[in-house]
Amino acid sequence: MSFQLSSALLSQPTPFYHYNLGLLDETLTALQQAAQPRNFQVHYALKANANLPVLERIKNRGLGADCVSGGEVQRALDAGFAPDHIVFAGVGKSDAEINLALAADIWCFNAESAEELAVLDALAGAQNRKARVALRVNPNVDAYTHPHITTGLAANKFGISLTDLPAVVAHLGSLPNLELVGLHAHIGSQITNLQVFAKLSERLNDLQTALTDQGHHLPHLNVGGGLGISYEQPDTHSIPDFEGYFSMFERHLIRRPGQQVHVELGRALVAQCGTLVSKVLYVKQSQQTNFAILDAGMTELMRPALYGSYHHIQNLSSQAPEQLYDVVGPICESSDTFRKAVLLPETQRGDLVAIRSAGAYGEVMSSGYNLREKAPAVYVGE
């Protein structure tokens, strides 16, 4: 079924984010049906969507939290995630952010360089604490996704390179306030070619073998997130392929006895439950095209401007014969275009438009450019 707005929301001021918590619940059930029998622990990546009603639902399912800033660690704590279910990753953690996470005694820091380890050790020592650390490696595995959201290639800034890893492990051994608990890797986001997870598993298998041969014990592996969703078919593919994702790791990742394996999914859990609802302000006919000018723009949903991303667009008000429109926002940038040449029922001022699959990396990436007010969120199915 395509997206529909309840009559109670027809007069809600636009633009707004609409979250279907019933679909979030269904998605979480499907996730757990795939993850639990295979004994994978899931940490939700807050960066995708950090709204409290979303987080509370995720926390109530027993998932952990994957955070990339002090603000996200604090938000996870505020949402009620237990500190020992919180991981702090990020290529540039500030001292203040590290101190906040140390004071909360979170489960693990995913560290990305020797210099970061030295800082973490000093700050942990100053708080009389021992910090648990997983080393984020850069496995040099191509995720075959958009170059801006590929993170596991040697050219990317993330993780410790394979050649540096032995020296970094040795360095860690000399730091008294740190405890090595495992390895971490994350190769990118919106991954639809699941074979890349087999490749990642093989790379991690080799690294584990080398480290355990040197006497290191790794109770914990974190294979990152990245499972993609169907932006093209949000109605018929509203639940991501969790079975395919977990079975790929089940088949290819070699676990040591008792070893815990974590994944940190963001987009796959929350993208489809969110829709950006906007109103058509004007329809402008130019010599080349018709512009449908919305009251939402790149300030509310930046993905099309940033990555040229596809989001399915529906006119909720019109059943008239279809025409082609360039669907654009009101911002003073030509990149403020949701999509060009969209077939929509004949559209006029006042029509409501739904921009689909916007629950992940939508509201969290919104900005106040042009001094725009933040679009509110509305939750249904509570």
Ligand SMILES: Cc1ncc(COP(=O)(O)O)c(C=O)c1O
């Ligand atoms: C380190 C790390 N973990 C987890 C995620 C979540 O990724 P996704 O939303 O693609 O599942 C990201 C984002 O790409 C990330 O950078």
Ligand SMILES: N[C@@H](CCCC[NH3+])C(=O)O
């Ligand atoms: N912001 C990206 C995803 C980045 C994931 C974080 N490493 C998107 O909208 O697709």
